Amino acid sequence: MCMKGIICFLLSLAPFPAFTNDSITIHMQNHGAEVPASMYGIFFEEINHAGDGGLYAELVQNRSFEELNMPEGYHAEGPWLYPAQTRYHLDGKVRSDRRYRWTSEQIPGWELESPNAVMSLTTDAPVSVNAPTQLHLTLNSKETVRLINRGYWGMAVKAGEKYFLRTIIKTSRNYKGTIKAKIVSHTNNILAETTLYCSNKGQWNDIRYELIPSFTDSKSHLILEFAEDVGQIWLDYVSLFPDNTFNHRPNGLRRDVAQALADLRPAFFRWPGGCVVEGITLNNRFEWKKTLGDPARRPGEYSTWGYRCSYGMGWHEILQYCEDIGAKAMYVCNVGLACQFRMGESCQEDSVRHYLDDCIDAIEYAIGNPAQNKWARLRAEAGHPDPFPLGYVEIGNENWGPVYDRRFDYFYEELKKRYPQLTFIYNEMPDREGPSLIKKTDMIDPHWYETPQFFYGNSHMFDSWERGKYTIYVGEYACNRNVGGGKMVAALSEAAFISGMERNSDLVRMTSYAPLLENRHDRRWATNLIWLDADQVVGRSSYYVQKMFAENRPTYNVKTTHTATDSLHHVIAGYDRQAKELIVKVVNGSDLPYITTIAVEGAGRLGTTATSITLKAGNLNDENSFDNPRRIYPQTESISLEWFRNTKQKLCCLTFPKYSFTVIRIKAEY
Ligand code: AHR
Secondary structure (H helix, E strand, O other), X not given: OOHHHHHHHHHHHOXXXXXXXXXXXXXXXXXXXXXXXXXXXXXXXXXXXXXXXXXXXXXXXXXXXXXOOOOOOOEXXXXXXXXXXXXXXXXXXXXXXXXXXXXXXXXXXXXXXXXXXXXXXXXXXXXXXOOOOEEEEEEOOOOOEEEEEOOOOOXXXXXXXXXXXXXXXXXXXXXXOEEEEEEEOOOOOEEEEEEOOOOOOOOOEEEEEEEOOOOOEEEEEEEEEEEOOOEEEEEEEEEXXXXXXXXXXXXXEEHHXXXXXXXXXXXXXXXXXXXXXXXXXXXXXXXXXXXXXXXXXXXXXXXXXXXXXXXXXXXXXXXHHHHHHOOEEEEEEOOOEOOOOOOOOEOOHXXXXXXXXXXXXXXXXXXXXXXXOXXXXXXXXXXXXXXXXXXXXXXXXXXXXXXXXXXXXHHXXXXXXXXXXXXXXXXXXXXXXXXXXXXXXXXXXXXXXEOHHHHHHOOOHHHHOOOOOXXXXXXXXXXXXXXXOOOHHHHHHHHHHHHXXXXXXXXXXXXXXXXXXXXXXXXXXXXXXXXXOOOOEXXXXXXXXXXXXHHOOOOEEEEEXXXXXXXXXXXXXXXXXXXXXXXXXXXXXXXXXXXXXXXXXXXXXXXXXXXXXXXXXXXXXXXXXXXXXXXXXXXXXXXXXXXXXXXXXXXXXEEEOOOEEEXXXXXXXX
């Protein structure tokens, strides 16, 4: 038995188990790359109701009644929406087989409870031409008529908290009846109620009330009740908004969801996507300018992911959130190309400048000088004269081919000249040829949606990637193949892959998992990081892997040699200069405990206690759930380490449970 074996054998008499052939050697004097503060960030896109019915705090669905508006040139047949027949720019063909989800509801989000009243939509005499649609109600009898909105699969309200009701309403001159607003529980108890007073002189009333529910309910609904008269009512806007948003921002973000994201300590926040940036055709690309100003005047857009996005959570709100959580914003612009997995339309070459200008305006809105730029002035008028923390601009999303490459060069040259302080990113899709075809970029953004085998097998991928031309932002990755909505095996394989990215942090400077959020009632994409409904937020096992990496980002890597007998064992180490701690991260994806020696070379004093944070599961198919949201949850404990010294190393023996990811933090001095 070798020296190491004897040590471990002796240790097994004490707190340690049996003999091992595995060994990890940490070479403390051999520094690897600094791990930049930018390493772990967030990718946000309006998909799976991630924004409306997710991060955005609005409780009313279809508050502006615009949801049946479709992009120009589109038409609906039954449950399908057919896009404008544009040509795919790479082959000139029209993809006539494409169709997207459409709704069968008469007025999405709204139900009318009355046999004698009629509701319809109109755009006559709009309050705002940007969001012109109104609900028109004809009350044919004096009976009580109820107009109900159940929000995004129920409205969660809390006893004693304030909710702001805002409605833009008009009644016919003859209407003398009452109008009440009520928050009603799922068991039909009235939780809060107010009477709305509005003049009936044929004009719009923009009225606001506060409602304070007497009980908490996770599935309440809003009722507008009309009684005691016949007449006509027009509603342009009905909003119910919690006061208790994240950081108490008006028109802000849902506190619990925003906090779950903040807990990931994101260095950056990418917005608005994702495919929504590009649109199915250019007609329904995400348009940031329409997300500014009074929420009642924002038109929204039928989104790439099969439902209408209200634009309520817009560029200003996102920038504000970035500032609130200390993240840098990343804006993704459209280069005049629609999604290449969909219709792949391209704008005419003489319109490309329009897209570039649109991107410049977005940048100016974020960081421009209000004295010199109209978009910066709008930001100041919205209450934020100082620049927001914009750090990055991605030029296009998942575009490829010669048209994209040409446009990238054009955008990059102009943008870099104007904003040398910003980092610009090129999409690397779908192979690795792209970057060699453009003149210059700061970063590239490759994406991986793959199997557990892929992520385990590629944790060393970046070790051999060429250095020196640009750095890498892995902007979208997730183990989403063969894992359903998510499983521990996915999380562990991602941990192995992230280990490879962190070890290569001289090259891979930024990463973000995608997609981020899923409302459990509208899964448009199979595997997402965080699940939510009206009142719960559930981090999947992958969420905790992300959190553990971000919370335990070392200052720099430390070289580690690892004799692994199992390809499911992955190890990295780094040093946290401020905490003076050695941080060791170990993935054990196998079905047996992983028993190994850890030898540290070149250290002065090493702590005899350490903090161990372990994420583990009994089964690779395990996952968190709404009923058991912390089934897989990091357990933090203090462990004792017994160090044995041989000539130049200190050795200890550790066991990592089966199906686990562990971070160990050991006080260490040089
Ligand atoms: O993350 C979901 C989608 O995956 C994004 O919208 C797109 O960029 C990628 O194809």
